[in-house]
Amino acid sequence: MKAYGIMLFLGLIFVFTGCSTDNAHEKNDKLGGTWSLINVSGGFAGIDEDFEKGAIVWKFDTKDGTLIVANNDGSNAINNGLPTGTYTYSVLQEKDQFYLEVNDKEIGEIVIDKSQLVLDQNSTTMGNGADGFVMVLVR
Known part of the structure; x- marks a missing residue:
């Protein structure tokens, strides 16, 4: 009887630790690649x-x-995203929402739908705003 208890205990440990999902990693994989x-x-x-x-x-x-x-934009746009350069980035996760951080500065919420990426500066880990920018990128 004691052996069954130990096997049940070990099985539960395996279920709770060995079968975790890393949603931030999955979101990062979807983010990978080239976007315009x-x-x-x-x-x-x-x-x-x-x-x-x-x-x-x-x-x-x-x-x-x-x-x-x-960034080869020649227009006089008020905001055309980031200037040409190389940056470090990471994906932050808070509950089921994901946020892009570039050079240790949070850019905004990441929403990926098929071949479209939306970065919403109005939605951050600190809360919601009203005067941020929304950037739309496509594959």
């Missing part, structure tokens, strides 16, 4: 800027945790 920034909207002035696909490219390297931005 096609729209930035919002802000205090209520802008709505469209960009040609391929003009502003963000490449997420999930292995190294780096983001490479090639």
Whole structure:
């Protein structure tokens, strides 16, 4: 009888520790790859800027945790995302929401739907705002 109790106890330990899911890792994998920034909207002035696909490219390297931005936008847009450069990034998870952090600064909530990535600066781990920007990127 004692052996059955030990086996049950060990089985429960295995179930609760060996079968965990890492949702932040899964979200990071979906984020990986190349994205083109096609729209930035919002802000205090209520802008709505469209960009040609391929003009502003963000490449997420999930292995190294780096983001490479090639910003070749020639317009006079108020906000066209990040300037050209290499950044470190991470994905933060709070409950079932995910947030992008670039160079230790939180950018906003990540919403990925098929081939579209939305970064919402109005939704952060600190709460919701009203005058942040919403960036839309596509594969």
